[in-house]
Amino acid sequence: MVNIRRIGEEQRVRETSKDVAKGGAQQTPESNGMTVEDLSAFYGSFKAVTDVNMQIKRNKVTALIGPSGCGKSTYIRCLNRMHEVIPGAYAEGKVALDGQDIYAKGADPVNIRRRIGMVFQKPNPFSKSIYENVAWGAKINGYRGDMDELVERSLKQAALWDEVKDRLKESGYSLSGGQQQRLVIARTLAVEPEVILMDEPASALDPVSTQKIEDTMEDLKKKYTVVIVTHNMQQAARISDYTGFFYIENMGDPGRLWEFDETSKMFSNPDRKETEDYVTGRFG
Amino acid sequence: MSESQTEVATRGSGPGEPEDKTAFKNTSNNRNLTDKLFTVLVTAAAFFGIVVLAVLLVDVFRDGLPFVDGQFLTSLSSITPENAGVYGALVGSILLIVLTALITVPIGVGAAIYLEEYAGDNFFTRAVEVTISNLAAVPSIIYGILGLGLFVNGLIVPGMGPILLAGALTLSLLVLPVIIIATREALRAVPGSVREGGIALGATRWEVTRDHVLPSALPGALTGMILALSRALGETAPLIVVGAVTFATFAPPISPEALFGRYGALPIQIYDYIQRFRPEFKDELAPAGIVVMMVVLLLVNSVAIVLRNRWQARR
Numbered sequence: 001m002v003n004i005r006r007i008g009e010e011q012r013v014r015e016t017s018k019d020v021a022k023g024g025a026q027q028t029p030e031s032n033g034m035t036v037e038d039l040s041a042f043y044g045s046f047k048a049v050t051d052v053n054m055q056i057k058r059n060k061v062t063a064l065i066g067p068s069g070c071g072k073s074t075y076i077r078c079l080n081r082m083h084e085v086i087p088g089a090y091a092e093g094k095v096a097l098d099g100q101d102i103y104a105k106g107a108d109p110v111n112i113r114r115r116i117g118m119v120f121q122k123p124n125p126f127s128k129s130i131y132e133n134v135a136w137g138a139k140i141n142g143y144r145g146d147m148d149e150l151v152e153r154s155l156k157q158a159a160l161w162d163e164v165k166d167r168l169k170e171s172g173y174s175l176s177g178g179q180q181q182r183l184v185i186a187r188t189l190a191v192e193p194e195v196i197l198m199d200e201p202a203s204a205l206d207p208v209s210t211q212k213i214e215d216t217m218e219d220l221k222k223k224y225t226v227v228i229v230t231h232n233m234q235q236a237a238r239i240s241d242y243t244g245f246f247y248i249e250n251m252g253d254p255g256r257l258w259e260f261d262e263t264s265k266m267f268s269n270p271d272r273k274e275t276e277d278y279v280t281g282r283f284g
Numbered sequence: 285m286s287e288s289q290t291e292v293a294t295r296g297s298g299p300g301e302p303e304d305k306t307a308f309k310n311t312s313n314n315r316n317l318t319d320k321l322f323t324v325l326v327t328a329a330a331f332f333g334i335v336v337l338a339v340l341l342v343d344v345f346r347d348g349l350p351f352v353d354g355q356f357l358t359s360l361s362s363i364t365p366e367n368a369g370v371y372g373a374l375v376g377s378i379l380l381i382v383l384t385a386l387i388t389v390p391i392g393v394g395a396a397i398y399l400e401e402y403a404g405d406n407f408f409t410r411a412v413e414v415t416i417s418n419l420a421a422v423p424s425i426i427y428g429i430l431g432l433g434l435f436v437n438g439l440i441v442p443g444m445g446p447i448l449l450a451g452a453l454t455l456s457l458l459v460l461p462v463i464i465i466a467t468r469e470a471l472r473a474v475p476g477s478v479r480e481g482g483i484a485l486g487a488t489r490w491e492v493t494r495d496h497v498l499p500s501a502l503p504g505a506l507t508g509m510i511l512a513l514s515r516a517l518g519e520t521a522p523l524i525v526v527g528a529v530t531f532a533t534f535a536p537p538i539s540p541e542a543l544f545g546r547y548g549a550l551p552i553q554i555y556d557y558i559q560r561f562r563p564e565f566k567d568e569l570a571p572a573g574i575v576v577m578m579v580v581l582l583l584v585n586s587v588a589i590v591l592r593n594r595w596q597a598r599r
């Protein structure tokens with residue numbers, strides 16, 4: 001079932017990348033993006049993830065899947081230096097964005113997080129108005145353009161504009177869970193990042209909201225590089241171009257990137273047995 | 285996947301099912317009764333507090349209100365009851381409390397922000413935390429003695445003498461631990477996901493604290509601050525130790541000079557009236573002084589409530 005879906009999917013992916021090439025909006029070649037080398041992540045003395053190597057392609061959607069506790073969240077938080085925000089947590093290795101190591105000495109994590117945005121599992125709007133939720137990040141980052149226009153554009157990109165355009169002054173908390181999550185996506189888009197990291201953005205949402213978020217993803221990858229953690233195999237198959245499978249072989253080991261490949265391959269004939277078992281739902 | 289589904293299905297309608305229902309004794313009557321009983325108990329507890337406060341207020345106002353008049357409010361201390369008033373002590377108390385708030389709120393909030401938002405969880409911060417909790421429990425007279433040594437007589441720097449500033453600094457030492465604890469508590473109640481959301485947008489810790497964490501924590505912190513400042517307003521012992529005058533025959537000027545002059549305070553003035561020889565002091569002036577002090581307290585509290593509500597409505 002998954003495979004049949006993939007054929008149509010690939011068609012669309014190819015068209016999308018052609019669009020991008022034609023548009024020529026991107027200055028840097030597609031091969032740029034993020035390069036992860038020998039990345040390990042720790043919580044104090046506990047090693048949660050070890051030796052990850054991954055090439056995250058620009059303007060593609062990369063899905064991260066794997067059983068609970070295998071380090072997907074830990075790993076994705078290392079990609080914009082959010083991991084180290086947790087007391088005692090740190091990462092080792094190299095993560096480069098367009099060739100620049102974000103862990104290099106002198107690299108400014110604050111600036112890196114603007115360029116590599118993040119959407120969390122649980123919607124976390126600020127207790128401010130809908131408008132200010134979107135505008136705040138842009139404002140502190142010194143946005144000099146027309147703020148009203150930016151807010152509208154960001155909300156449209158996140159497929160939320162029509163639902164909130166008449167109530168921008170109301171609190172972000174007055175929205176439903178699915179709307180809040182799209183508000184958070186809009187807020188992330190408003191600082192114009194290059195990469196968007198999403199950790200199970202739809203796990204707490206109903207199918208309709210999930211669908212809306214997936215639809216926005218199609219649009220997003222025209223402009224952005226997207227990395228998404230998901231427990232939903234169909235979702236990974238539907239929306240991603242590349243898939244990474246994280247796995248812990250023996251209890252107590254750190255999580256590893258078990259297999260990483262094009263999504264079509266990962267879901268039709270992966271190289272490793274554990275991957276196949278996982279994507280076909282035999283465990284996990 | 286389909287295998288495990290059928291397995292679950294058979295297990296769900298297994299032969300053990302019907303008996304399982306009897307595994308739970310039907311106790312809902314008892315439990316509902318307990319629930320009602322508890323509701324009555326907590327309501328009674330709440331009313332007890334309100335009734336005690338109401339009785340206190342009525343009693344104080346009945347005894348004192350008839351003697352509060354313009355003459356009483358505008359006169360200084362005097363040995364003749366007809367001429368005596370609380371003006372000097374009132375001005376002293378108000379200046380003390382305003383000064384104490386100006387000193388403690390920035391320092392207290394700053395310390396709380398540092399401990400809660402910036403400092404990690406390590407030996408140093410835990411030691412500071414324990415120390416602050418202990419300081420909050422130290423009897424106020426000890427602070428008076430500390431203030432006497434530190435500010436009035438001068439331990440490290442030359443002493444300033446028994447001036448208003450020394451009194452306010454002493455009261456500040458007294459309330460600072462409480463303000464730090466209350467503000468930390470309020471900061472801790474702000475969910476971490478809000479901080480992460482801000483930081484993930486490329487904000488600095490300070491920007492997140494200023495724009496999201498502090499505004500959310502402010503109403504809670506304000507409550508703690510007012511409780512602490514109210515306590516300072518009623519303090520007598522430490523002020524006597526640091527040399528506030530008991531018999532305020534003068535009022536501090538309403539100008540910066542007041543900082544360096546001597547001062548009286550309402551609770552000390554009331555105490556002084558109570559122990560005087562002529563009965564009018566005890567029966568008329570002291571109750572009237574208590575009414576004035578209560579009104580000041582209630583005013584301080586209501587200012588806080590108004591501030592808090594305005595703040596909450598704005599967001």
Ligand SMILES: Nc1ncnc2c1ncn2[C@@H]1O[C@H](COP(=O)(O)OP(=O)(O)OP(=O)(O)O)[C@@H](O)[C@H]1O
Nearest residue numbers: 043046048066067068069070071072073074075086
């Ligand atoms: N704040 C933390 N402190 C210490 N250990 C942590 C912390 N967060 C996660 N871990 C540990 O790190 C490991 C990886 O956790 P992580 O949250 O990255 O898994 P995950 O793949 O995202 O799981 P899930 O699919 O359930 O979200 C787990 O063993 C977890 O217990």
Ligand SMILES: [Mg+2]
Nearest residue numbers: 072073074199
């Ligand atoms: Mg996770």
